[in-house]
Amino acid sequence: MSQKGKLYLIPTTLGDNEPLEVLPLSVKKVVESLDYFIVENQKTARRFIKRITPKKSQPSLVLRSIDKYAEALEVSTYLDVCEQGISVGLLSEAGVPAIADPGAEVVKLAHEKNIQVVPLVGPSSIVLAMMASGMNGQSFTFNGYLPIDSSVRKKTIKQLEKLSLDKNQSQIFIETPYRNEKMLTDLKSTLAPTTRLCIATDITLSSEYIKTLTINDWKNENPNLHKRPTIFIIHKS
Known part of the structure; x- marks a missing residue:
């Protein structure tokens, strides 16, 4: 055989x-x-x-x-x-x-x-973003795409924030690239000021952008995320 x-x-x-x-x-x-x-x-x-x-x-x-x-x-x-x-x-x-x-x-x-x-070994945007985030690499969850409906999405964001606090666990998710900026707006308006958010965009490319700040500090930052593949990670402690 x-x-x-x-x-x-x-x-x-x-x-x-x-x-x-x-x-x-x-x-x-x-x-x-x-x-x-x-x-x-x-x-x-x-x-x-x-x-x-x-x-x-x-x-x-x-x-x-x-x-x-x-x-x-x-x-x-x-x-x-x-x-x-x-x-x-x-x-x-x-x-x-x-x-x-x-x-x-x-x-x-x-x-x-x-x-x-x-x-075979190769680049995973999820793992690379987690590596670069400065968040808890011992415990994290990938949640895929969040709901499209704005009110449901905001509710989900709050649930992930609570889960992050309760389990000391980083919460990872993604969005369709053309909706990235709407996602960032919702994160800024929904999360607590002290919650940390990592935005990792165009990973491994020459235009790569990775930054972790508190929501309070993100309110002064407006990166161009439109149509750029992006990973979002939040952690509340």
């Missing part, structure tokens, strides 16, 4: 920088060795593969999508090739696969099929 193929979790860049500036050589070597990939967006995946392995044959690539249009039944067959000894690469749109990313369902499937999962 032939050995099963593996599922490699392949990190990508967080923006338009050279892949080998932020990714180890091991990622390049794995991408070079694979022809079958599961991706969020085929166009950007092909661009990334070409940038990290310029000599790789593009026509030989087989890309399967896990975007919002992909049918669950179809996705459930994506790892069938592993039974033939073919290894598969899972690519995120940005950063690491399966963290705030639909690739988690593919990883779950791999475990169910007894396929070896191999995570």
